[in-house]
Amino acid sequence: MKKELRIKKNKDFQTVFQQGRSFANRQFVVYSLPKEDQDFFRIGLSVSKKLGNAVTRNKIKRYIRQSVFELKDQLLPGYDYVIIARKPAAEMDFFMIKKSLTHVFKVGKVLKNR
Incomplete structure (x- = not known):
């Protein structure tokens, strides 16, 4: 994932947590x-x-990054997203993580209509 597509600074994370909406x-x-x-x-x-x-933890992050990379054409541009993994994600394989992320993005209505 390119550097400009990542959120790295704590200040940016806190802004998304405080002002953003969650699903x-x-x-x-x-x-x-x-x-x-x-x-x-x-x-x-x-x-x-x-x-x-x-x-x-690194395996989960790699799976999430690859899932987002594959969904990048469907995600709405002009947004900052912070993804927090919960406990069940540790036992999931790549395809289950991608399916779960697609579901949560649909719940949040941030996927473009096909």
């Missing part, structure tokens, strides 16, 4: 915040130490 399912919580001055979306990831060791 969730059992595996993920997603916060979204519209940004008028950008024509692309940015993604921030949060995977807690409660989900497992570093190997497990």
Whole structure:
């Protein structure tokens, strides 16, 4: 994922948490915040130490990044998204994570209509 498509700074995370809206399912919580001055979306990831060791957390983050990469044409541009993984995500494979993320994005109405 390119650098300009990532949220890295704590200040940016806090802005999305405080001003954005959230939607969730059992595996993920997603916060979204519209940004008028950008024509692309940015993604921030949060995977807690409660989900497992570093190997497990990095695997979850890789799966989420790849899922977002595959869904990038369907996601609405001009938004900041923060994705928080919950405990059940640790036992999921890539396809289950992609399906779950697609579901949570549909719940939040941030996917373009096909």
